[in-house]
Amino acid sequence: MNPALQGLITIVVGVGGCVAYYYFSNQLLDKVLFPARGPEAGRNINRANMIRPWLFLFPALFALGLYLAYPVFETLRLSLTQRLPGGGSEWVGLQNYRNMLGEPKFWEALRNNMLWLIVVPAASTAFGLLAAQLTDRIRWGNIAKSLIFMPMAISFVGASVIFKLIYDTRAADQPQIGVLNALWLQFEGGFWSLVFLKIVPALILLAFAAIVAWVAWIFVRPMFKTGEPTGFWTVPLRLFVAGAAIYLIFLSLRSIVNIFGAELPYGQPQTWLTIPFWNNFFLMVVLIWIQTGFAMVILSAALRGVPEDTVEAAIVDGANPFQIFFRIKVPQIMPTIVVVWTTITIVVLKVFDIVFAMTNGQWETQVLANYMYDKLFRANDWGIGSAAAMVIMLLVTPILVWNVWNARRELR
Amino acid sequence: MDNIVGKKSGLTWAVHISVALLVALWLFPTLGLFVSSFRTADQIVSSGWWSAFRTQEAQLAPIRVAGEEVQRDGRYVIEGTLFPRGQATLSHWGVNVNRPTEFAPGDTADLGDGVTLTVDETGAYVLSGPSSFEGQRLPRIFSTATTPPEFTLDNYRNILLDPRNVDGMAKAFFNTLTVTIPATIIPILVAAFAAYALAWMDFPGRALLIAAVVGLLVVPLQLALIPLLKLHLNVGIGKGYLGVWLAHTGFGLPLAIYLLRNYMVGLPRDIIENAKVDGATDFQIFTRIILPLSFPALASFAIFQFLWTWNDLLVALVFLIDATGETTVMTKQIVELLGTRGGNWEILATAAFVSIAVPLVVFFTMQRYLVRGLLAGSVK
Structure with a gap:
């Protein structure tokens, strides 16, 4: 059958089936099972109203259960078993996890995922905040927003093609058609090379370290203040944040030293996607490019929701624009920033298409989702593949719990 | 401010x-x-x-002299042109790889043995010699030329309209469309009823269900791949459109229910209670009042789901595309092209743009709803 025709029939059958299900099940409930007539009319109406919500919910609950809830448990089971040749499976306990932990590719994927988790949400939120704040102040801001938001509509695969063109490399004697190499070949080690390739990156890293230190200080400060009530159970969390921050600051400072020590291969076109470690950042740029628009739209709505009088009061008190932004507006939209951050974090944890399309995990760019796909469908090892999926699930779980917690608080 | x-x-x-x-x-x-x-x-x-x-001046790839040999005035002559499309202007040329800009247009180069070569500004060349060129290697011309900006629709013609092109996107385009439309429409309907029940009907366990939906919102669909593929193979759906429609429906539902419920909860209570007093059943309230009023939320979700299913690669790879490749979608086709045609940017760029164009149109025309949906989904 022609797939288009099949699609059409599916729409008709699907939509018609849904409508018919809801209509006839309601009719059945009201007219046949518990008719609102006769001696028990009142009781019947009540009974029907008790059942009706479940009629409305049943298809959705069924689909949710089958397509999202059941797989979580089935994947858990699969991760503890091993397929036997000729069908069937046997229980192997934690053996799959042990095998997975023994693979260097897994650790590479985990390390890269952590890098993605730090860089992409931070950069997207920062750019989004910047874009939101700037575009809100000018007349053509809406057009600007629309254009920055546009990559949201582009598929990860499409974006990968777009950026592969940017990273394209030709031999040194041919004209470069990738922007990055064309720019790179402009540098020859002179004054501007020093400014753009050493000083600017060092400043960015320094700013990053400063922001990390600031965030860590916010977390740690209440522990030193006496008299302020801090929940005892938050202490490990605070210490963890402090430890992570110190590690990140150490990394950035070391990178600054490395930048000034490095000999750059001026005049040679680079194949950007094959430079180990740094190629991860070239892949991350793609996702940052896509997600910034999302962060901008949401943060811009939050910024507009900041009460005018707090800003006016600050102006009257003589605050400059930077103080207004960082000390008045940002603290007030902190909850929204957290929401944006976690949403992007989840996108990052699931990132697959970009790595699959651009490097397929070669040159040390593997990430968990692509590692899992590799195991499931190339190596055909469902045990380790499922174990890798469970690792992704484990990383998502804190956010899941936090979301549910918030949702329940809101409902009360 | x-x-x-x-x-x-x-x-x-x-x-x-x-x-x-x-x-x-x-x-x-x-x-x-x-x-x-x-x-x-x-x-x-x-x-x-x-x-x-x-307008750019660039050194072009060397072109070997070729053409029919004719006899004229006792000499053997080959004529032809370097620029068959006639769009370029020659500025320098040469016959030696080490001196590619040796001659100006109109100069005559002496190639030895009485053989001469002339190239004029339009790229027309005349090679003439005292004896036949039969069986000889003809000289190569190195040229530097200025070409005015020129754009062509040929790439799109090749990619979209040529049915024999294995790199073509036409089939993949229709396959993507076939995946997308049912996968967008069906979850809306299922989710709308559920959202209404969660927003406006009172029953034990409602709060728990809402919490469950919020939780499922972030469950990575990676977990679902193997269990569901196994399930599909066991019940006989196999890999195909039906499977991918069902999968997209399942994966899209949490967001749909969440968005629609948040919107429906905000609808004015009076309207619904008045309708109840007037004797409307829940089914009537839903179809006559709630659905029309919820149009903005329905539109937001429809756009999300459309973009997501159109741009999806993973779900299609796992649930749809079988070994024959007949049901390939555009994202998969592009990944294939990246592998086989890595350097042919005229093919890659066009193929990618074909797949990007539709979401971009949807994005720019329906942006209002998209933004509203995003805000409803996150600033809560």
Whole structure:
């Protein structure tokens, strides 16, 4: 059958089936099972109203259960078993996890995922905040927003093609058609090379370290203040944040030293996607490019929701624009920033298409989702593949719990 | 906001410039692909897309003299042109790889043994010699020429309209469309009923169900791949459209229910209670009042689901595309092209742009709903 025709029939059958299900099940409930007539009319109406919500919910609950809830448990089971040749499976306990932990590719994927988790949400939120704040102040801001938001509509695969063109490399004697190499070949080690390739990156890293230190200080400060009530159970969390921050600051400072020590291969076109470690950042740029628009739209709505009088009061008190932004507006939209951050974090944890399309995990760019796909469908090892999926699930779980917690608080 | 107290901020110009830079930076990558998709393969290789709008002088790949040999005035002559499309102007040429700009247009080069070669400004060349060139290696011409900006629709013709092209996107385009439309419509209906029940009907366990939906919102669909593929194979759906429609429906439901419920909860209570007093059943309230009023939320979700299913690669790879490749979708086709046609940017850029174009149109026409949906989904 022609797939288009099949699609059409599916729409008709699907939509018609849904409508018919809801209509006839309601009719059945009201007219046949518990008719609102006769001696028990009142009781019947009540009974029907008790059942009706479940009629409305049943298809959705069924689909949710089958397509999202059941797989979580089935994947858990699969991760503890091993397929036997000729069908069937046997229980192997934690053996799959042990095998997975023994693979260097897994650790590479985990390390890269952590890098993605730090860089992409931070950069997207920062750019989004910047874009939101700037575009809100000018007349053509809406057009600007629309254009920055546009990559949201582009598929990860499409974006990968777009950026592969940017990273394209030709031999040194041919004209470069990738922007990055064309720019790179402009540098020859002179004054501007020093400014753009050493000083600017060092400043960015320094700013990053400063922001990390600031965030860590916010977390740690209440522990030193006496008299302020801090929940005892938050202490490990605070210490963890402090430890992570110190590690990140150490990394950035070391990178600054490395930048000034490095000999750059001026005049040679680079194949950007094959430079180990740094190629991860070239892949991350793609996702940052896509997600910034999302962060901008949401943060811009939050910024507009900041009460005018707090800003006016600050102006009257003589605050400059930077103080207004960082000390008045940002603290007030902190909850929204957290929401944006976690949403992007989840996108990052699931990132697959970009790595699959651009490097397929070669040159040390593997990430968990692509590692899992590799195991499931190339190596055909469902045990380790499922174990890798469970690792992704484990990383998502804190956010899941936090979301549910918030949702329940809101409902009360 | 700084001019509230009547003071125009001195930073206004800095803001304009920074926003312009930011927009340029964000637009630049897409623009590159867009421009490249209208250039010929030669143009793409010979210069970066950013110089596509200029008349450019570039050294062209060497062209070997070829053509029918004729006898004229006792000499053997071969005539032809370097630029069959007639768009370029020659500025220098040469016959030696080490001296590619040795001659000016109109010069006559002496190739020894009485053989001469003349190339004029339009690229027309005349090779003449005292004896036949039969069986000889003809000389190569190295040329430097200026070409005016030139754009072509040929790439799109090849990719979309040529049915024999194995790299074509036409089939994949229709397959994507076939996946997308049912996968967008069906979850809306299922989710709308559920959202109504969660928003406006009272029953034990409602709060728990809402919490469950919020939890499922972030469950990675990676977990579902193997269990569901096994399930599909066991019940006989196998790999195909039905499977991918069901999968997209299942994966899209949490967001749909969440968005629609949040919206429906905000509808005025009076309308619903009045209708109840007037004797309307829940089914009637839903179809006559709630659905029409919820149109903005339905539209938001429809756009999300459309973009998501159109742009999806993973679900299609696992649930749809079988070994025959008949049901390939555009994202998969592009990944294949990246592997097999890695350097042929005229093919890649065009194929990618074909797949990007539809979401972009949807995005720019329905942006209002998209933004509203995003806000309803996150600023809660």
